Amino acid sequence: MTEESLLILENVAVGYGRRVVLPEVNLRLRRGSFSGLLGANGSGKSTLLKTVLGILPPLGGQITLTPINGQAPVLGYMPQRESLDPIYPLSSYEIVLMAACGRVGPGRFFNKAERQFARQCLAETGAADLASKLFSQLSGGQKQRVLMARALATKPDFMLLDEPTAGIDAHATRAVMEVLKQIHAQRHQTVLLVSHDLGTVREYAQDVIWLHEGKVLHGAVSDLLTRDKIEELLDLELH
Amino acid sequence: MDTLREILDPNFLLGNSVYISLLVGLVCPLVGVYLTLRRLIFMGVALPQISSCGVAFAFALQAWGIIPHVHESEHSLAFIGSTLFTVPTILLLSFMVRRGGGAIESRLGTVYVLAGAASILLLVTNPMGEHGLLDMLKGEIIAVTNADVRRTAATFGAVVLTIFLFRKEFLLVSFDREMAITLKKNVVFWDGLLFLLIGLAISMTVLSVGPLVAFGFLLIPPLIAHMFARNMRQFALLASAIGGFNALLGFCIAYRLDFPVGPTDVALLGILYGLGFPIKKILGLFRAKPEEARIAHSA
Numbered sequence: 001m002t003e004e005s006l007l008i009l010e011n012v013a014v015g016y017g018r019r020v021v022l023p024e025v026n027l028r029l030r031r032g033s034f035s036g037l038l039g040a041n042g043s044g045k046s047t048l049l050k051t052v053l054g055i056l057p058p059l060g061g062q063i064t065l066t067p068i069n070g071q072a073p074v075l076g077y078m079p080q081r082e083s084l085d086p087i088y089p090l091s092s093y094e095i096v097l098m099a100a101c102g103r104v105g106p107g108r109f110f111n112k113a114e115r116q117f118a119r120q121c122l123a124e125t126g127a128a129d130l131a132s133k134l135f136s137q138l139s140g141g142q143k144q145r146v147l148m149a150r151a152l153a154t155k156p157d158f159m160l161l162d163e164p165t166a167g168i169d170a171h172a173t174r175a176v177m178e179v180l181k182q183i184h185a186q187r188h189q190t191v192l193l194v195s196h197d198l199g200t201v202r203e204y205a206q207d208v209i210w211l212h213e214g215k216v217l218h219g220a221v222s223d224l225l226t227r228d229k230i231e232e233l234l235d236l237e238l239h
Numbered sequence: 240m241d242t243l244r245e246i247l248d249p250n251f252l253l254g255n256s257v258y259i260s261l262l263v264g265l266v267c268p269l270v271g272v273y274l275t276l277r278r279l280i281f282m283g284v285a286l287p288q289i290s291s292c293g294v295a296f297a298f299a300l301q302a303w304g305i306i307p308h309v310h311e312s313e314h315s316l317a318f319i320g321s322t323l324f325t326v327p328t329i330l331l332l333s334f335m336v337r338r339g340g341g342a343i344e345s346r347l348g349t350v351y352v353l354a355g356a357a358s359i360l361l362l363v364t365n366p367m368g369e370h371g372l373l374d375m376l377k378g379e380i381i382a383v384t385n386a387d388v389r390r391t392a393a394t395f396g397a398v399v400l401t402i403f404l405f406r407k408e409f410l411l412v413s414f415d416r417e418m419a420i421t422l423k424k425n426v427v428f429w430d431g432l433l434f435l436l437i438g439l440a441i442s443m444t445v446l447s448v449g450p451l452v453a454f455g456f457l458l459i460p461p462l463i464a465h466m467f468a469r470n471m472r473q474f475a476l477l478a479s480a481i482g483g484f485n486a487l488l489g490f491c492i493a494y495r496l497d498f499p500v501g502p503t504d505v506a507l508l509g510i511l512y513g514l515g516f517p518i519k520k521i522l523g524l525f526r527a528k529p530e531e532a533r534i535a536h537s538a
Contacts, residue, residue: 055417077421088276088414089468101411102422107404134469154422 005066006031006073006158006190007052012061014044014051020059021047025216027209031066034184034191036201036221039211045194046080048211049162052192053077068157074102076156080163081143086136092146093131096122099153121149125179141172148179158190159183165200173197177204198225242491255383257490259391259447260500264486266395267456268464268478269402270440273433275461277413281344282332283457285351286325286441287450292354293324294446295361302365314387317446324354325445326438333434387447394443398436409433410471448501455505456482463512466519485511 007029015021021044029035039045050056052063053075065073076099099121100114110118122128127145130138135146144164151159164180165173181204184191195201201208201221208224210217212233217224246257274283297320298313300306306316328350336343402409412419412429419426444453460482461474468474489504496503 050417053417053421055420075421077418079415079417083417084415085276085278087278087465089465089470089474090414091470094470098407098411098415098418099422101407101419101424104407106408110407132469150418 004030006033006068007192008062008064008066009052010062010064012051012063013059014047014056015059016047016056022211022214022216025061027216027218029190029192029207031190032188033207034205035193035207035209036205037192037194037209037211038198038201039196041196043211044214045196045211046162049160049192049194053160065158073157074154076151076154076159078144078147078151078159078161078164080166081140081147082167084135088136090135091132092122092127092135092138092149093118095135095146096150096153099150102154118149118153121153122146124152124183125149126175139172140168141176144168144172144176145179148176148183152183156189158192160192160194162194163196164193165195165197173200180204198230201225242495243487246487246490246494253383253494255385255388256500257487258388259383260486260490260504261483262388262391262395263444263448263452263456264460264482264484264504265479266399266440266482267444267453268460268482269399269475270437271457271461272464272475272478273409273413273437274457275465277336279333279336280458281347281351282329282336284454285332285347285354286329286438287445287453287457288351288354288358289328290321290325290442290445290453291450292358292361293321293442295358295365296320296324299361299365314390314446318390318442321442321446322439325442326435329434329438329441330431333430337430383447391443391447394439398440401432401436405429405432406475452501452504455501455508456486459505459508459512460485463508463515466515467522481511 005028007027009025009027012025012027013020013023014025025048037045037049047056051058065075067073096118097110097115100110100118104110104114119128119131122131125145125148127142127149130142130146135143138146148161148164151161161180164176168176177200180191180193183189193201193205202225205221208217208219208221210224210233217233223229245251246253248254251257271283274280294317297306297316300320301316332343332347332350335346408419408424408429409432411422412424412426413433416426419429441453441457444456461478463481464474464478468477485504485508489507490500492498492507493500493503
């Protein structure tokens with residue numbers, strides 16, 4: 001089991017500064033798994049994700065990302081689109097090309113192969129026709145496709161997506177999730193998807209990590225997202 | 240046209256002033272692009288004032304007898320004073336901006352007025368340097384030596400080259416700091432280098448043309464270019480081109496009408512900015528038409 005785990009969290013405390021949001025997280029994510037990270041607003045989903053990504057330092061405990069072929073796994077991060085300032089006059093293509101910065105060192109230029117790969121990633125997420133358009137002028141669903149292309153363009157071993165379907169309509173949500181499902185199926189990519197949308201996680205994820213009142217529950221979707229379990233967790237009666 | 244030919248003549252008496260204006264016009268907007276994108280426009284106003292304060296302080300040290308007065312080293316002394324005030328301030332302010340907590344505008348405003356007041360007080364204590372410094376604060380770009388042009392060109396050349404070489408790193412840490420961290424970029428280093436370059440460019444600009452012109456060229460060309468740019472390359476090149484064009488035209492007008500160059504440059508930038516809005520509207524109409532045709536065709 002340990003050999004198969006890509007991410008291991010042991011007694012990890014997460015939070016901002018001195019404010020602990022989740023005091024003790026113990027988790028193992030299998031390589032190639034598709035996990036949904038669920039929880040209410042303020043439950044610590046994004047904080048946990050940013051801690052795994054190394055954006056926030058853990059307040060305690062140990063985070064291990066198992067090396068792949070002797071190398072630290074490459075993380076493909078898709079942030080919430082609102083976190084990106086619309087003042088930047090960046091085309092969608094320029095946004096995706098940024099992902100190559102992990103491979104192309106300082107002072108070096110993006111070569112033809114990298115530029116082609118960026119376009120290929122845009123095509124893979126159905127955003128090829130958006131390449132020359134200003135990112136700031138795209139709709140919510142279009143932005144998510146471009147940001148997913150950027151995460152793909154990092155050539156990731158592990159994709160971490162922060163609320164990719166937040167604030168977009170049902171049609172765009174389905175389109176974005178189908179692209180992600182396809183990527184997971186074709187590339188056997190490990191995916192961790194942050195969402196507050198129970199239905200999306202139930203439909204697309206294999207495992208679920210549920211953050212509830214400071215506790216972390218981890219299990220298969222079929223075990224955790226049953227009607228009885230949800231009723232028990234949320235202490236309500238579903239009709 | 241005759242005026243343009245005259246000021247571009249290699250034997251033109253004020254040739255160095257033209258070169259300095261042009262250098263400032265071309266380079267300051269490139270630096271200003273990052274101040275605009277990082278929403279640090281207020282910093283673009285405060286920093287030249289800090290830089291002037293540094294120059295005034297350096298000259299005051301001479302007047303107080305703390306540093307011996309050597310005429311040949313005046314420019315270097317002013318540059319050191321300006322840089323020593325500007326670079327730590329920009330690093331400190333950018334750190335405060337990153338930490339958030341609000342009220343950054345009020346801090347920048349406070350820094351601006353304090354630096355302005357300190358510059359005037361330092362000037363009063365230094366009657367020797369008063370005349371030259373007042374010219375600098377007014378934006379008089381007249382008494383420029385060959386050495387001034389060489390120094391400015393060398394500093395700006397280094398700044399532009401560094402920004403060009405590391406533009407993808409600067410853009411990444413500015414636009415998406417979190418992603419930069421996930422890609423194992425040293426964001427503190429790249430931020431620090433960017434602000435160091437901005438500080439150097441501002442110090443040299445203030446020294447060459449004064450704070451007023453520095454404000455103008457740092458901020459207005461990027462604001463105009465932002466209205467029209469469809470990608471980052473266009474944004475940077477357009478801002479620089481607008482700055483260069485304005486510098487040349489401003490010099491022509493000032494020379495022809497016997498106006499001070501700096502205020503003429505800034506006033507002209509204001510006019511170009513004002514013209515930008517209707518031009519954008521008109522261009523928008525032209526852009527909308529092919530788009531409508533494409534939609535109608537596909538329907």
